Amino acid sequence: MGPRRIVCLTEEPTETLYALGEQDRIVGISGFTVRPPVARKEKPKVSAFTSAKVGEILKLQPDFVVGFSDIQADIAAELVRNGIEVWIANHRSVDGILGYIRRLGALVGVAERANAYADELQRGLDHIAEAAARLPRRPKVYFEEWDEPLITGIRWVAELVRIAGGDDVFPERSVESLAKQRILEDASEVVRRAPDIILGSWCGKKFRPGKVAARPGWDAIPAVRDGELHEIKSPMILQPGPAALTDGVGAIAAVIRDWAVRHG
Incomplete structure (x- = not known):
């Protein structure tokens, strides 16, 4: 049977449980939840x-x-002190997201369905990777998670960029799990790494390409020179759940594919 009354403190368990057809178990969600849209309408919001x-x-x-x-x-600690069973996941990679879906499904008693869903997501990623392998060129990609200060992309984002046919220009920073460890102290480092594409996903606010292009010295970056500054909506890429492995990577792949056609 598994648990019957589940509270989701972030969006990815909500999206996963809806995808598995187990939404009736959810009794509370994060106020930041936007996927699926119906969840905001029918579930009480109890956390940021x-x-x-x-x-x-x-x-x-x-x-x-x-x-x-x-x-x-x-x-989590406060809830545990009040006698509540809590599971805090800490996955930061594509494989971690897939494993998370399998574990969450097992914990709520629908392991077989969760495994089938994770397999389906993996097939989607494989399809994108196969298409990317046929592109004539691989662009260098700078992913910006925040602008004040500049924060580079987390590991699952860098991996999805690679699957979609590009190469993240800060691979050494992507493995850092904490945002503070991915802060760029020197913005000119982006200029030196010369990305062909800049992807922006500023958590909670709209990406502004003009503001990025106006940074001192950034007019020398190929992406700025060629107008290759694109927003990837944060709800589809910054949550380590199904969204990133579907709409998120799909949006990245579309940008890279269009770039490759123009520059191949």
């Missing part, structure tokens, strides 16, 4: 990312709470 309405969560009488990363450690 770094904070939560613990009293409201307790009123929902959950038998299982799902969260993500060390950033939610304090929320």
